[in-house]
Amino acid sequence: xxxxxxxxxxxxxxxxxxxxxxxxxxxxxxxxxxxxxxxxxxxxxxxxxxxxxxxxxxxxxxxxxxxxxxxxxxxxxxxxxxxxxxxxxxxxxxxxxxxxxxxxxxxxxxxxxxxxxxxxxxxxxxxxxxxxxxxxxxxxxxxxxxxxxxxxxxxxxxxxxxxxxxxxxxxxxxxxxxxxxxxxxxxxxxxxxxxxxxxxxxxxxxxxxxxxxxxxxxxxxxxxxxxxxxxxxxxxxxxxxxxxxxxxxxxxxxxxxxxxxxxxxxxxxxxxxxxxxxxxxxxxxxxxxxxxxxxxxxxxxxxxxxxxxxxxxxxxxxxxxxxxxxxxxxxxxxxxxxxxxxxxxxxxxxxxxxxxxxxxxxxxxxxxxxxxxxxxxxxxxxxxxxxxxxxxxxxxxxxxxxxxxxxxxxxxxxxxxxxxxxxxxxxxxxxxxxxxxxxxxxxxxxxxxxxxxxxxxxxxxxxxxxxxxxxxxxxxxxxxxxxxxxxxxxxxxxxxxxxxxxxxxxxxxxxxxxxxxxxxxxxxxxxxxxxxxxxxxxxxxxxxxxxxxxxxxxxxxxxxxxxxxxxxxxxxxxxxxxxxxxxxxxxxxxxxxxxxxxxxxxxxxxxxx
Amino acid sequence: xxxxxxxxxxxxxxxxxxxxxxxxxxxxxxxxxxxxxxxxxxxxxxxxxxxxxxxxxxxxxxxxxxxxxxxxxxxxxxxxxxxxxxxxxxxxxxxxxxxxxxxxxxxxxxxxxxxxxxxxxxxxxxxxxxxxxxxxxxxxxxxxxxxxxxxxxxxxxxxxxxxxxxxxxxxxxxxxxxxxxxxxxxxxxxxxxxxxxxxxxxxxxxxxxxxxxxxxxxxxxxxxxxxxxxxxxxxxxxxxxxxxxxxxxxxxxxxxxxxxxxxxxxxxxxxxxxxxxxxxxxxxxxxxxxxxxxxxxxxxx
Ligand SMILES: Cc1ncc(C[n+]2csc(CCOP(=O)(O)OP(=O)(O)O)c2C)c(N)n1
Ligand code: SF4
Ligand code: SF4
Numbered sequence: 001x002x003x004x005x006x007x008x009x010x011x012x013x014x015x016x017x018x019x020x021x022x023x024x025x026x027x028x029x030x031x032x033x034x035x036x037x038x039x040x041x042x043x044x045x046x047x048x049x050x051x052x053x054x055x056x057x058x059x060x061x062x063x064x065x066x067x068x069x070x071x072x073x074x075x076x077x078x079x080x081x082x083x084x085x086x087x088x089x090x091x092x093x094x095x096x097x098x099x100x101x102x103x104x105x106x107x108x109x110x111x112x113x114x115x116x117x118x119x120x121x122x123x124x125x126x127x128x129x130x131x132x133x134x135x136x137x138x139x140x141x142x143x144x145x146x147x148x149x150x151x152x153x154x155x156x157x158x159x160x161x162x163x164x165x166x167x168x169x170x171x172x173x174x175x176x177x178x179x180x181x182x183x184x185x186x187x188x189x190x191x192x193x194x195x196x197x198x199x200x201x202x203x204x205x206x207x208x209x210x211x212x213x214x215x216x217x218x219x220x221x222x223x224x225x226x227x228x229x230x231x232x233x234x235x236x237x238x239x240x241x242x243x244x245x246x247x248x249x250x251x252x253x254x255x256x257x258x259x260x261x262x263x264x265x266x267x268x269x270x271x272x273x274x275x276x277x278x279x280x281x282x283x284x285x286x287x288x289x290x291x292x293x294x295x296x297x298x299x300x301x302x303x304x305x306x307x308x309x310x311x312x313x314x315x316x317x318x319x320x321x322x323x324x325x326x327x328x329x330x331x332x333x334x335x336x337x338x339x340x341x342x343x344x345x346x347x348x349x350x351x352x353x354x355x356x357x358x359x360x361x362x363x364x365x366x367x368x369x370x371x372x373x374x375x376x377x378x379x380x381x382x383x384x385x386x387x388x389x390x391x392x393x394x395x396x397x398x399x400x401x402x403x404x405x406x407x408x409x410x411x412x413x414x415x416x417x418x419x420x421x422x423x424x425x426x427x428x429x430x431x432x433x434x435x436x437x438x439x440x441x442x443x444x445x446x447x448x449x450x451x452x453x454x455x456x457x458x459x460x461x462x463x464x465x466x467x468x469x470x471x472x473x474x475x476x477x478x479x480x481x482x483x484x485x486x487x488x489x490x491x492x493x494x495x496x497x498x499x500x501x502x503x504x505x506x507x508x509x510x511x512x513x514x515x516x517x518x519x520x521x522x523x524x525x526x527x528x529x530x531x532x533x534x535x536x537x538x539x540x541x542x543x544x545x546x547x548x549x550x551x552x553x554x555x556x557x558x559x560x561x562x563x564x565x566x567x568x569x570x571x572x573x574x575x576x577x578x579x580x581x582x583x584x585x586x587x588x589x590x591x592x593x594x595x596x597x598x599x600x601x602x603x604x605x606x607x608x609x
Numbered sequence: 610x611x612x613x614x615x616x617x618x619x620x621x622x623x624x625x626x627x628x629x630x631x632x633x634x635x636x637x638x639x640x641x642x643x644x645x646x647x648x649x650x651x652x653x654x655x656x657x658x659x660x661x662x663x664x665x666x667x668x669x670x671x672x673x674x675x676x677x678x679x680x681x682x683x684x685x686x687x688x689x690x691x692x693x694x695x696x697x698x699x700x701x702x703x704x705x706x707x708x709x710x711x712x713x714x715x716x717x718x719x720x721x722x723x724x725x726x727x728x729x730x731x732x733x734x735x736x737x738x739x740x741x742x743x744x745x746x747x748x749x750x751x752x753x754x755x756x757x758x759x760x761x762x763x764x765x766x767x768x769x770x771x772x773x774x775x776x777x778x779x780x781x782x783x784x785x786x787x788x789x790x791x792x793x794x795x796x797x798x799x800x801x802x803x804x805x806x807x808x809x810x811x812x813x814x815x816x817x818x819x820x821x822x823x824x825x826x827x828x829x830x831x832x833x834x835x836x837x838x839x840x841x842x843x844x845x846x847x848x849x850x851x852x853x854x855x856x857x858x859x860x861x862x863x864x865x866x867x868x869x870x871x872x873x874x875x876x877x878x879x880x881x882x883x884x885x886x887x888x889x890x891x892x893x894x895x896x897x898x899x900x901x902x903x904x905x906x907x908x909x910x
Pocket of ligand 2 (some may be wrong): 532
């Protein structure tokens, strides 16, 4: 490393005041520093850690909670704002669709205590069902959106967002992406400043959205966003870095880093926000460079807005509208646009990588549910959670997956179409059921749909890393809470046939499902076993395969359990099976399937594999 | 270390969920930060817990822009699992990239999904020797084995950190200080030894393959399994259409025909495993597997 010593020691001094933080940690920290009092969220990758981190600040400073869904979280935050304190709702991009109804009208009302919505988009679909660009909502709702490009900005922008929210009487969005949320870099932190408490603002014309009031508010909303735009013209959040005047790049958020990496010499207008845009600043920048490129991930929001201003800029003709950006993608785009040389690509190794798809955990309680459904040849409307992994081989028993809570109503539509010959089953996780499964279940009862709802209760929100929900008996901060009783809940909605089964009892599971399907009308089967990973890792005594008795039929392997592999033994030319004792958690499902009774707990004396 | 005058140093750390990729990269990031560098560490852990691959980009230097390493620009690739190392190998600098890998194999269930005769696991077939031939500097280690011999297989990551330390010029004491702050207090001694052992092992040459590790990668003894003829006989009169064989056939190649009698609908998929024969309550199914002798094969040709 040939770095100048002075530079290193300057960095070292700065580093001592800074701590490494992910973007999500920094958003949480920024909100805490801004004097946040109430925060609510529903988990969703990549946003989940915002609320998890907020829950680590002292309870005297702020109330932080998991809500049943994003709309509830938004409404809780709105309520806190009405009451006069600073509030935050956090969610992933698709969560904003759920919360949008509240947001659209709350935008008319404006805030009392500052309200910030933290939104995490997932370009590249690392862990989502789509890659929508939530910035579209900002313009739609006339709400400013701030887009930090690194963790330091995530903290600074979040703090600023609260102040902005109160000054302009508007909710403000802070938008991150997976890359920002999950990148750790040094952040200089500050102290907490609590703004003076405001009382409830008794002003029905502002707070009660009836047509007469809303008509009054709409022009005010437009005026407000004009004022925000005016402030953005001179705001220090936007930055012009003049370099080579032949090419000017307008960019926002994480792509700024890729631009600096790929073309450090270019002139850059780094915006802090794609809505509202500072028109004069943009015009001025465009005048000082010969050619303007807009580099933004996903939708051409800035690009189109600038074109509406009548300026000539280029963007999506060179840079993709789908997927996540990277230094490579930006470099290739710049090269296509002819402003840098094409990057030399030289892949040294030509072999294809091994396939390693994600799988359900060894002993996952969802496994038996889908084994049974496959055996019953059901038409399965699926939902979103770990169990969505059962849509691929070897379980492959989910026919559809749309959005959270879709399964039950999708199933209603399937039977009401009147042509399905297979039994129609909706599968839905416990957290998803509480999020948005209850209204469709009522719908099914009300409309007499002949469907079976398979409620997969693994006692946690597993997919997103193990968050509590109203049926786990714990709150975000780990305090005891009342537990939703699913059997009682379902009965109270009018379901006449309901049964709870042990997820590790394959025979009863199959029999119950068969009976449920035969029942005319809505039936509910609840599979009941905790997730083996969260909140605590469960490890029972491992099983082993008796190599003498194994006939290598590999039926057990249809479970897709990652603890099952081939042994060194053969039978009639096929691999016998062995169990990795470290991975096996002793659910016994494979033993229940084995036709030759070759699988038993190690302690019971089965030959070690 | 790789001599470079500008731009950040790029270290890519990869493995499988649960192995400690994030821990390894946090140690490195902390160390670099202590030493006065700007550091960015980026990971995507969406599906990591579900046995998928995990990766973490660590970039450090006077000024770091992109949080991710562009393909072909990693100075060092550290792989906690062999096939994961190969998945990312093209991210290394083609001419000067340093490849450090534990040779342990975590075979995904997906790789064992062939019930055919003499099937080979669909695990990366490349051997350490093959890969070492093509990289400028490389270490194929038995880090897990080394850590096990020191008393704790979980210290394998620290063995790899030891090897990594030879490629970056930070003092060993600085490494140990950070490592000791990260590991549980009881294991400080083991981790210290693991680091020193990994470091010493990598100091001994610029290309090394651990004998035992390469042993892990020997091709399986080729099992000779000549083809067989499988005949599935179903006695219609005895079959009462109970559906058991249809539901339990692992290849799902049976079905009930129009008369509700079992039939072999997809004979190509049948592996002759005898599952249906065993499970049929009425002894209505008989499987005969006859080896096709070489003589027969030859005669056929
Ligand atoms: C609207 C929306 N909010 C959040 C998410 C993120 N998300 C995906 S799966 C999931 C939880 C599923 O929990 P559960 O239904 O209990 O199933 P499990 O993962 O426990 O099997 C969440 C919150 C999403 N995809 N869509
Ligand atoms: S995390 Fe829990 S629910 Fe998800 S696959 Fe593992 S055991 Fe199943
Ligand atoms: S008992 Fe069988 S199915 Fe269950 S975890 Fe162990 S190997 Fe997997």
